[in-house]
Amino acid sequence: MKLVQSGIEIHPTALVSKDALLGEGVSVGAFAIVEEGVVVGNGCRLSAHSIVKSGSVLGDNVFIDNFVVVGGLPQDFKFDARVKTGVRVGNNCQFREHVTVHRSTKAGENTEIGNLVFLMAGAHIAHDCKVHDHAVIANNVLLAGEVVIGTCAFLGGGAVIHQLVRIGDYVMMSGNSAMSKEVPPYLTVANRNTVYGLNLVGLKRRGFSAEEIADIKRCYKHVYLQSGVPARLAERALAEGVAVTERGRHFLEFFSGGRVKRFVTSRRQGGEDV
Numbered sequence: 001m002k003l004v005q006s007g008i009e010i011h012p013t014a015l016v017s018k019d020a021l022l023g024e025g026v027s028v029g030a031f032a033i034v035e036e037g038v039v040v041g042n043g044c045r046l047s048a049h050s051i052v053k054s055g056s057v058l059g060d061n062v063f064i065d066n067f068v069v070v071g072g073l074p075q076d077f078k079f080d081a082r083v084k085t086g087v088r089v090g091n092n093c094q095f096r097e098h099v100t101v102h103r104s105t106k107a108g109e110n111t112e113i114g115n116l117v118f119l120m121a122g123a124h125i126a127h128d129c130k131v132h133d134h135a136v137i138a139n140n141v142l143l144a145g146e147v148v149i150g151t152c153a154f155l156g157g158g159a160v161i162h163q164l165v166r167i168g169d170y171v172m173m174s175g176n177s178a179m180s181k182e183v184p185p186y187l188t189v190a191n192r193n194t195v196y197g198l199n200l201v202g203l204k205r206r207g208f209s210a211e212e213i214a215d216i217k218r219c220y221k222h223v224y225l226q227s228g229v230p231a232r233l234a235e236r237a238l239a240e241g242v243a244v245t246e247r248g249r250h251f252l253e254f255f256s257g258g259r260v261k262r263f264v265t266s267r268r269q270g271g272e273d274v
Contacts, residue, residue, distance in 0.1 A: 023060065041091070055086030055103050062089055065096045074105045074127035076145070083107050090115035090133070101125040138175065150185060152206060166258045170206065172199040181262040184254040186216055195224055195266040208247065215248035230263045231255040
């Protein structure tokens with residue numbers, strides 16, 4: 001039996017705080033928990049035994065599967081649980097079984113999940129991560145703290161990402177990869193910090209023009225098909241005006257951002273990047 005109020009379905013065994021805000025058409029399954037201060041957007045579905053903790057805000061049409069925990073405490077010895085932080089989730093996301101998303105460690109800030117993000121079973125999103133729109137994160141992928149995942153990136157099952165690392169837009173990452181260095185946009189990467197070329201199939205599927213793909217190839221060759229430090233090669237390519245489209249410039253400019261300042265290398269470069 002379910003309790004239905006104003007288009008909201010709440011199973012009688014669910015625990016929903018009176019201080020939580022639920023939008024229209026929300027359903028909350030058996031033994032699910034929605035803590036105080038949580039905001040749940042229109043059309044969200046919270047499955048049996050899922051937990052959405054204080055400080056979490058879900059956009060519209062978010063699906064939370066069984067045993068998912070959104071807004072759990074950061075795994076940081078220095079964190080004071082009394083600090084008000086949270087998780088922000090965009091619209092039309094799917095969190096499959098046993099996904100965990102931890103809240104930020106910084107007062108007033110959030111771990112952020114964009115729109116149309118698909119987190120497959122067992123994925124872990126640590127504190128202060130930012131996962132951008134249309135990203136797909138497969139089963140048992142582990143993101144350490146403050147990782148950034150770019151738009152339309154795909155991370156294969158079992159991949160692990162070191163803290164502070166950025167994964168660029170439209171990246172294709174093989175399953176069981178380990179990335180402790182930053183991955184510029186449009187690349188295919190695998191194993192440990194190794195580039196295997198461009199994600200050309202993905203770029204074409206996403207509607208990149210022939211001119212844009214040609215420009216990305218040209219920029220890629222200047223950085224990854226020459227001997228040298230990728231960041232310095234990218235800086236030189238920018239100065240020489242190698243990129244002629246915004247997509248190409250986006251690839252080269254990636255190397256001047258971030259906090260890690262170490263970038264994946266190709267097999268040809270032999271892993272030397274410092």
